[in-house]
Amino acid sequence: MARKKITPPRTEQLALSELTIEQRQIEGLSLSTIVRRRFFQHKAAVTSMIVLGLIVLLAFTSVGTIIGGTGRLAADTESGEIILDGLRISGWWPYDWYRNYPLTMPGGLPSWEHPFGQDTLGKDIFARVMRGTQQSLTVVALIGFLATVIGVLIGSIAGFIRGWLDNLLMRMTDVIIIVPGLILGAVLGRTIGGNAIALGILLGLVSWTGLARLVRGEFLALREREFVDAARVAGASNSRIIFRHILPNSIGIVVVNATLLMSAAILTETALSFLGFGITAPDISLGQIISQYNEAFKTRPWLFWYPGLFIVVIALCINFIGDGLRDAFDPRQRRMPKTTSLMRQFREMTNGRKK
Amino acid sequence: MLSFITRRLAATFVVLLVASFLVYMLTANSGDPLEDLRIQNDPASVAKRETLTQKLDLDTPPFFRYFKWLGGAAGCAIGQCNLGISVIRGDEPVANALANAMESTLSLVVLATILSILFGVAIGMTVALRQYSGYDYTVTFTAFIFYSLPIFWVAVLLKEFGAIRFNEFLGDPVIPWWIALAIGLVLGLIVQAVVGGHLRTRIRSAGISLALTTGILIVADITQWFRNPSIGIIGIALLGAGLGALMLFVTSNLTKRTMQFSVGTTVLAVIALWYPLQFVFFFFNHPLTIVAVAVLLAGVGVAAGFVFGGDDRIEAMRVSAITGALATAPLVLDQMFMRWGDYVQIIPLRSGVISTIGANTPILANDDDTWMRMLDSSTHLILPTIALMIISVAGYTRYTRATLLEVLNQDYVRTARAKGLPETTVIMRHAFRNTLIPIATIVAFDFGAVIGGAIITERVFAWQGMGALFNQGLSQVDVNLVMGVFLVTGVAAVIFNILADLAYSALDPRIRITEA
Numbered sequence: 001m002a003r004k005k006i007t008p009p010r011t012e013q014l015a016l017s018e019l020t021i022e023q024r025q026i027e028g029l030s031l032s033t034i035v036r037r038r039f040f041q042h043k044a045a046v047t048s049m050i051v052l053g054l055i056v057l058l059a060f061t062s063v064g065t066i067i068g069g070t071g072r073l074a075a076d077t078e079s080g081e082i083i084l085d086g087l088r089i090s091g092w093w094p095y096d097w098y099r100n101y102p103l104t105m106p107g108g109l110p111s112w113e114h115p116f117g118q119d120t121l122g123k124d125i126f127a128r129v130m131r132g133t134q135q136s137l138t139v140v141a142l143i144g145f146l147a148t149v150i151g152v153l154i155g156s157i158a159g160f161i162r163g164w165l166d167n168l169l170m171r172m173t174d175v176i177i178i179v180p181g182l183i184l185g186a187v188l189g190r191t192i193g194g195n196a197i198a199l200g201i202l203l204g205l206v207s208w209t210g211l212a213r214l215v216r217g218e219f220l221a222l223r224e225r226e227f228v229d230a231a232r233v234a235g236a237s238n239s240r241i242i243f244r245h246i247l248p249n250s251i252g253i254v255v256v257n258a259t260l261l262m263s264a265a266i267l268t269e270t271a272l273s274f275l276g277f278g279i280t281a282p283d284i285s286l287g288q289i290i291s292q293y294n295e296a297f298k299t300r301p302w303l304f305w306y307p308g309l310f311i312v313v314i315a316l317c318i319n320f321i322g323d324g325l326r327d328a329f330d331p332r333q334r335r336m337p338k339t340t341s342l343m344r345q346f347r348e349m350t351n352g353r354k355k
Numbered sequence: 356m357l358s359f360i361t362r363r364l365a366a367t368f369v370v371l372l373v374a375s376f377l378v379y380m381l382t383a384n385s386g387d388p389l390e391d392l393r394i395q396n397d398p399a400s401v402a403k404r405e406t407l408t409q410k411l412d413l414d415t416p417p418f419f420r421y422f423k424w425l426g427g428a429a430g431c432a433i434g435q436c437n438l439g440i441s442v443i444r445g446d447e448p449v450a451n452a453l454a455n456a457m458e459s460t461l462s463l464v465v466l467a468t469i470l471s472i473l474f475g476v477a478i479g480m481t482v483a484l485r486q487y488s489g490y491d492y493t494v495t496f497t498a499f500i501f502y503s504l505p506i507f508w509v510a511v512l513l514k515e516f517g518a519i520r521f522n523e524f525l526g527d528p529v530i531p532w533w534i535a536l537a538i539g540l541v542l543g544l545i546v547q548a549v550v551g552g553h554l555r556t557r558i559r560s561a562g563i564s565l566a567l568t569t570g571i572l573i574v575a576d577i578t579q580w581f582r583n584p585s586i587g588i589i590g591i592a593l594l595g596a597g598l599g600a601l602m603l604f605v606t607s608n609l610t611k612r613t614m615q616f617s618v619g620t621t622v623l624a625v626i627a628l629w630y631p632l633q634f635v636f637f638f639f640n641h642p643l644t645i646v647a648v649a650v651l652l653a654g655v656g657v658a659a660g661f662v663f664g665g666d667d668r669i670e671a672m673r674v675s676a677i678t679g680a681l682a683t684a685p686l687v688l689d690q691m692f693m694r695w696g697d698y699v700q701i702i703p704l705r706s707g708v709i710s711t712i713g714a715n716t717p718i719l720a721n722d723d724d725t726w727m728r729m730l731d732s733s734t735h736l737i738l739p740t741i742a743l744m745i746i747s748v749a750g751y752t753r754y755t756r757a758t759l760l761e762v763l764n765q766d767y768v769r770t771a772r773a774k775g776l777p778e779t780t781v782i783m784r785h786a787f788r789n790t791l792i793p794i795a796t797i798v799a800f801d802f803g804a805v806i807g808g809a810i811i812t813e814r815v816f817a818w819q820g821m822g823a824l825f826n827q828g829l830s831q832v833d834v835n836l837v838m839g840v841f842l843v844t845g846v847a848a849v850i851f852n853i854l855a856d857l858a859y860s861a862l863d864p865r866i867r868i869t870e871a
């Protein structure tokens with residue numbers, strides 16, 4: 001985004017000094033450098049990114065994962081042991097999420113052996129929560145990717161070409177928007193039943209509507225700008241104008257809203273699994289764990305706390321990253337504290353407010 | 356105006372039609388309603404399978420079945436709804452099942468939406484006015500956390516902690532002095548952060564709210580108010596005065612003599628009418644009485660505004676009328692609290708007053724006393740409403756904050772300040788009204804989300820509402836039931852959308868919907 005340089009009038013120079021310093025800082029830098037720099041100044045966002053990275057790492061390395069297969073329980077033909085269908089990659093955690101183990105503590109209380117406790121059957125809750133986190137993250141990533149791609153495509157085509165195609169695409173969007181998200185998700189989830197990847201793909205196919213509307217609005221505004229005319233005069237094709245000229249200018253909106261969409265996605269997925277229309281047993285999702293142990297809250301609260309905690313932390317991290325990105329792309333709406341603000345505020349309190 | 360609404364309705368109608376087709380096909384293909392029966396091969400199951408196939412018309416492909424369903428649903432327009440029967444609910448007509456479920460779900464959803472808007476906008480505005488203060492950061496951070504909470508998790512927590520602890524308290528309502536002091540301190544801290552200003556102002560506002568809160572709590576404790584809560588004429592007087600002051604403040608008329616007189620007279624009239632209205636509430640024991648009383652009190656307000664309005668007659672009449680109508684709420688609350696003693700006797704002892712299950716107590720569901728029924732519904736509504744509100748309020752707070760900050764940067768706000776208008780007038784008249792414009796549009800969007808939230812909340816609190824119907828219908832592939840729920844939510848969403856459009860044009864004179 002081209003930023004205009006403002007030369008402040010003398011009288012306002014004091015008030016704008018902060019702005020001019022900021023402008024001097026970014027002079028001659030590319031947009032991506034500026035955005036990256038601003039993002040890394042946002043402490044909450046950076047912390048969230050690290051935490052989220054650690055959660056991803058922990059979830060996938062600890063209990064390993066399964067690639068392919070139906071995810072259903074089956075008896076091994078040779079040993080007769082119960083295994084999951086698919087290619088099993090094991091992790092460093094000694095317990096599996098689908099096996100029952102002898103209770104180490106009475107009632108399955110958390111212990112060193114099983115830090116998140118065990119349920120009545122002796123299943124290791126840490127392993128279950130890790131597998132649930134994996135599944136939820138997979139769904140979120142799929143929804144985020146698909147919804148962003150479809151939303152950007154449909155929004156940009158509608159906004160750039162306009163006319164009947166725009167009308168058609170927007171009515172299509174309306175049709176999806178009018179069905180409450182959870183109802184649509186539940187019907188879709190019930191149809192394909194149980195599998196994280198299928199659920200992620202299906203939900204991704206219907207979650208693009210909000211983004212498409214925003215991108216369309218942005219395109220409608222940007223396509224009238226001079227740089228688009230210049231590109232057209234220079235002989236650029238429509239697709240070149242869309243992807244090389246307009247889209248980079250609306251990247252802020254896309255990135256920020258894709259992130260926020262993903263934080264909504266984890267809540268949708270867990271809610272669906274809680275209702276029994278998302279990921280279903282024997283596969284695990286965080287919502288499904290909570291629904292399974294819902295009644296045990298009074299006697300075994302640990303069955304309930306940990307999966308919920310992971311949902312909250314993941315959603316919170318994604319939200320903060322989205323906020324950091326918003327600040328980075330659009331510094332006018334800065335939200336998070338600067339380090340000096342508390343001191344300044346105290347001084348203002350004692351000396352009276354400066355306007 | 357009328358042509359706009361018709362055109363808008365026609366467009367949404369087509370969208371709704373296509374969406375209903377989509378949902379019908381998806382639901383019909385989501386599973387096999389005869390799944391359980393197919394496994395067995397004994398003659399009884401085979402016969403049952405055949406009757407079900409006939410009843411559900413399963414030999415017809417879903418594509419054609421949809422049009423049959425649509426034909427029945429079209430009858431709703433002329434008052435003869437035929438939404439099919441729900442096999443899993445013992446062949447009950449879906450329209451009947453919906454009628455019962457709608458009442459409990461819509462009361463929950465509408466109440467939660469209205470309260471969320473009120474709280475969200477109020478909090479968002481105070482936050483925006485104290486931008487970059489500790490209060491701002493605290494609220495913004497809290498809103499972030501609330502925004503990230505899964506509703507089913509919160510609902511279970513509320514059920515366990517909110518209900519059970521509070522019921523224990525109501526069982527033996529004693530407030531130790533130090534808890535009263537602690538509550539007062541917390542409130543004082545919040546109030547000083549909201550009010551802001553110099554250190555001295557802050558200390559004063561914190562002190563006043565501390566003294567007030569702690570005082571009220573201690574008085575309530577001494578008079579055993581929590582054991583037998585009531586409002587009475589004193590409560591009506593206090594609440595009425597508060598309401599009047601709030602209305603004057605919100606419309607930035609706090610200092611105008613004429614407005615003070617007309618609103619004050621309305622409030623006095625409400626207090627004076629408290630005693631005669633007792634008879635009205637007693638003899639006309641019907642929900643519509645509330646509407647009648649609201650109209651009556653609004654009429655009193657109009658009269659007061661007409662008499663005392665002076666130069667601002669129209670506005671005085673309007674503000675007083677709204678004050679009068681809103682003053683119905685404490686009067687109805689008063690009626691409900693009068694039945695508290697009986698209510699505590701009636702409800703099952705073990706379940707506690709704040710209920711965690713269902714939309715009403717079965718033995719009270721058909722009680723003759725309207726106010727008793729309302730009291731019962733309220734105690735059942737509290738927890739699910741809070742669960743739904745937590746997420747919505749966070750959204751509205753964030754949105755209001757962003758919008759008001761943007762509005763405050765506009766030229767017309769600077770102009771208003773430059774004219775020398777008092778800051779209250781600038782905020783309430785110039786900034787607040789313009790802030791409401793974009794908020795009106797997200798209300799419509801939020802409604803769909805709240806419906807979704809209601810499905811989950813109903814599950815946790817075991818409500819027999821539309822969410823329960825939907826869950827039941829979808830898990831057993833009862834297409835008619837799912838479609839019924841979809842129809843209600845879809846139509847409600849359409850209505851909210853159009854209301855948002857109308858509100859938009861009413862709030863913003865730049866938007867003329869006749870031209871749209």
